Amino acid sequence: MIINGVEMRGLAAGDAAGLARVLTRNRAYMAPYEPDRDEEFYTEAGQRARIEGLLGERDAGRLVPYLLAEQATGEPVGAINLGSIVLGPFASGGVGYWIAQDWHGKGLATAALEEVCRVARDDLGLHRVEAGTLVDNLASQRVLAKAGFTQYGLAPRYLHINGAWRDHRLFQRLLHDDPPGRG
Template sequence: MDGYVIRELRVGDGAALAAAFRKNKEHLARWDPGRPDSFYTDEGQEAEVARNLGETAAGRSYMYLVWHGDVVVGRLMLNNIVRAVLQSGTIGYWVDHEHLGRGLAKAGVGHLVVQATKLGLHRLEAGTLVENTPSQGVLRSSGFQEYGVAERFLYIREEWRDTILFQRILHDDPPGNPVP
């Protein structure tokens, strides 16, 4: 990942994130839900940053950005965290269309695995639309195993879409109270 840095989301990242979403709007449209125009504005992303940082403070979600210089070229999410007897979370990620094929998605997934392990999570899951074979390859090469298909799971591009489900077991230790 020469020239790239992964770091936690921070207050003030909204403008760079908005620029990345605007630049990749067409690239991400195949996989993302419909978004209001305000989502692509600096103000809209600053509101998203504030919301996401609130989720982080509550221990429910963590977002990381992939930077190339002062430009955001990817986003990594560890969310839907459930504690108690489950100790599980869901990952999601995307990479700027001009930075594909450089191993950033795999490095990002690896980063999420490390962070989830530090948080004491036992299991991670991820899902891809059936036709998203590149992302499926990233997950498989990152130690995730396919365990099923969720029919009509996500509402994307004005229809309910099937999703291939993946999981990775991180450890078999009993649940604890890790210090993030």
């Protein structure tokens, strides 16, 4: 899928170097929204190990990882993952995403989120997709609203972000009301 000159495609082992570069460039920008990261995270080797773990989760059916890469250069500009996939009567998954600072405001996150919801519904048969944002992350909350998510709760001290346990607003998008197709 192409969005404003950016390709949304499956994450691959060869993406480690590009991810290390973009994450290093955006380190200070993303720090308020991220868990504490060690120095290894920002290296090609660290990203290679991380990707291996993500692809293992994909192969086990628990995660669908995507990369957003500039179509002209192949350089990563963001990522979106559908994870915590549970089939059967729960038929649910959780989504997380990030976009490099210089690519904000171009509709990438909203379009990618809509595509992930389509995959969740049409390919996986999920009933619901959920997401959480820091209470003060209004930009991400706008993205979720544009993609049809509604807030359903507040989770106190939900995730350890930027050195402290942080409250999160919880959102969901119901995709259909059909009975579960998998179990």
